[in-house]
Amino acid sequence: MLDVKNLRKTFDGFTAVDGVSIKVAERQIVAIIGPNGAGKSTLFNLVTGHLRPDEGEVRFGARAITGDAPHDIVRLGIGRSFQRINIFPKLTVFQNVQAAVIAHKGYGKRLWGRSAELCRDETQALLDSIGLAKIADETSAELSYGAQKQIELGIALASEPKLLLLDEPTAGMSATETRDAIALIERIVAERGLSLLFTEHDMEVVFQIAQRIGVLHQGRLIAEGTPAQVRADPDVRRIYLGGHA
């Protein structure tokens, strides 16, 4: 489904991503791990069109999407959430997700009609499936971090993606929050038959749900394979797992 070949991106002499290639098959869950600054977010930005790669190619299905604009890539079926909270602060939870649904369905060009009335059912259904229905009318900026992360997910799902890119979905969460978030993500992915590519810091999460893992270090993919393979890889143990079994 997603085929990334040899992506390279340099900023002012600093190579953030250096010849990274990775594949995500349909309905597959792939994790990218690596220490801070390894280039995970840059990789996501390159894949989703937020940045233009200096070299390399990104294919989604049969289509080359290298360097395409983010809004085009989203329309093709890739949804993305962000590491830092990136929602629409002054809007309510409902409005956040509703806006994304309206944009996805193409109603955004309409100059008439009340936006508040549009796509209410779809939005409600989506909120129900993520568990945000109770707080639907709260202003999103005032909610807890965990709730805002859920909104992030909701907005990404509103575009009916076939591939989800989640950038550190459990960043800053407690153990319980992480457990709930991962359970939610697993359920959503299974229910909708999505492919998932995510970056993570939390090793437990990664080894729990990922079917394949890629290890990024200083912009390069130093290992790639099943969780067992990655665990056993000597380079990975040396650089990243630091001696943990």
Add this chain to the structure above:
Amino acid sequence: MTDPSFLFGQFVSGLTTAMFLFLIASGLSLIFGVLRVLNFAHGSFYMVGAYSAWQMVQWLGPRTESFWLAVLGAACAVALMGVAIERLLLRHLYGREELYQLLFTYAVVLVLGDFAKYTWGTQQLSVPRPPSLEGAVQLFGVQIPYYSLFIMLLGPLIALGFWLVLSRTSAGRMIRAAALDREMLTALGANTGWIYAGMFAVGSFFAGLGGALVTPVRAIVPGMDVEIIVEAFIVVVIGGLGSLWGTLLGALIFGQVLAFGILVFPGFSIFAAFGLMAAVLILRPWGLLGKPLK
């Protein structure tokens, strides 16, 4: 019209204008570079500098050094005023959207404009040239006043001074760091408040200095604040907001555009000025010598 000495005369006039513009625009660029605030009131500081210089000349009386004392005094007064405005009012707006900061500086323009009108009236004022710089020199058939030569030399000297301080001193290092990443600097324990106040003081000082020094050459009149700020904007946009050498280059280019624009057709200068500004923003928004945007 294509008489070489006439062209040379225009060129010299363009250089003089450029150096005045540089004095004012450098402060504007500096304040933007470090504080990320586009100070509309910079032209007002220039105007207050001019009026203050005139006032001090009146108080000091006809002594040989009174002009220079007045210039220095005026620049210092404007610097103090600038610091007061920054510390008492502007700094409370730093966390907010840029629009609020911009509108605040515009409010200052309104207030200072009327303050000047109230204090000094609407009549044109002027200050005589300092006796030490009266007279002119003949060069290529053109009379170049000594005062203009002085201004033409002062510009590059100040630019050099800025550059030396910014690149060679530890204070300069901190200023450059503040321009790049103010949060990091606070985290490192530096007192950003002093840096901002200091930068605003320096920027205001040079605006006031420019205003004071222009008094023998141009009339001191209400509206000079608005006229100069528009020109300063054009200069910093062309050169690159936050770039010292860019401001100098922008000033030089704009000075010549103003000088030779009249030859094309009257009023060409305005078109050329804003056309140049638009062209730079369209083709190369960070200016000739600025840093590329994200």
Add this chain to the structure above:
Amino acid sequence: MSARRIPWVLIVFLVIVWIPWLGSRYYTFLATDIVILALFATSLNLLLGSTGLVSFGHAAYFGIGAYACAILTKTHGLPFLAGLAAAPLAAASFAAFFGFFCVRLTRIYFAMLTLAFAQIVWAICLKWNSVTGGEQGMPSVPYPDMDWMAALPLLGALRVGEKYYLVVLVVVALCFALLHMIVHSPFGRMLTVIRENRERAQFIGIDVRRYELAAFVLAGAFAGVAGALFGIFNRGVFPDLAYWSKSAEVLIMTLLGGMGHFWGPAIGAATLLFLHQLITAYTQFWPFILGTILIVLLFVFPGGIVGAIHAFWTRFRKRGPRA
């Protein structure tokens, strides 16, 4: 709360319709001024409040609309409706061209380019003597043909200025209806989303530049209508209608009323014009007062008048039930 149910807008409209019959030229004059500038300010708010775009050059479209209408009706003798139609078309065309370049930039650079383009428009108006009348402008732009009004009851006794006020009111009311529709439409919601988080907007499938350009063009068009109406009201079209100080004026009006609310700019326009009239009667130092008001606004009431009322109302509501 019952205050929401009251149709404020309808009430205000019905009240201001009767102003000509008060018989005061002064009130009619002031009302016409306020109504036109309310439209101008609300058009700016489509950029500022709805989309989060700060334009320093909105007066350009005001001026273009004014000149377009004046040139058609005065120079070429065409009827008022032709001028009124041409104004938004001309303004929108320029907005499309300028906006194309402006939306490629963000924040301060966007603002600077809008300013540069506006000053170019001003310079053209100032220098193109044969078409725009140059520095002298185009005085005495003709009123629309309002003789047909004499046939209607009540309207026959009105003076020209009062009849024109009614024309202005109808046109502006229509524009406000359209603007209200646009702001509350799905398109308007997309603009809000862009304002809230430009980056995220891209990632929900919005071509941000295209939407911003659309907003820019629409805002320019409505500003053009306001300009056309103003040129006739002002008894002349002059280059300073496009000058940046006019852009600053309308920006302040919008902020004063509150850019977070649809009717904020209109309230700001009314307030500012009232204050201007009041204060210039006593002193020539209006800029000083305006500057002070602006500073107070920025520090104490960033949400403008509507924002302040809203905050007060919310606090009042929270206290109410407990007492």
